[in-house]
Amino acid sequence: MTTEHTPAPAPQPASEAAAPVRFDSKIAVLLREDLEPWQRLNVTAFLVSGLGTEAPEVIGEPCADADGTPYLPMFRQPVLVFEGGKETLTAAHGRALSRSLPRSVFTSDLFATGNDRDNRAAVRAVPKDDLDVVGIAVYGPKNAVDKVLKGARMHP
Template sequence: MFDTKVALIVRDDLPVWQKLNVVAFLATGVAAAAPEALGEPYEDAAGIRYGRMLGQPMLVFTADLPGLQAAHRQALARELRIVPYVHAMFSTGHDAANREAFRAQDAANLDLVGLALHGAKKAVDKAVKGLALHG
């Protein structure tokens, strides 16, 4: 049904509130990076219009840091859309500081706590191979 796939990966050692926060931010990143994936606005029976959501499912996976880093490498190799979230971003107070915290990371050894991937189904499947769905 869909040619593309969305996978959100969150680090398994985070408190639940941080996992939810990371997943929420990653989902907004996918929507911003792939506006064509958004569905139409919702409308209730009274004609009140509501916001749009992605028009395809998003699967949420869990991984440890090495698993996230492996998925990141696979995603880079497959030229997927990638939305990263690193641990240092928990201590910032605004978007510009998040980008500074990300830029300060060692690109070959990102301290990832979350990752969103969007692209061709097969490529996303290969990037998340071996990871468990979040339960």
């Protein structure tokens, strides 16, 4: 009686899903430390909402659950949230501008508006060096974003 020896299957490369994903870019939000909790959440939501329109590569693919229910795509990478004092925000705003990074800004004046038209008018009414920045979102290469955030600390 002879038996055939079947060779063991060759090892398969690690699947894409199992391999850690590394990004050479960073999405970061910097909030002024004196904001109320509801303001922090609101400002963060507003700030990140524009990044995908300016930098579409930050948006992942749509997803669906096991039942096939579709959901909108989200960012393809984490959003890191930082905080700092007024001086830190002012400096970060200037550094983001000087590096020409995609950015969005939220000023204290926007807490008194209720729509996009009035938000844009409130920002447009103030020269860039006089904006009372309470939040900024920035996207770009990790090292450039890290330089913009100098002096900020991770949000607790």
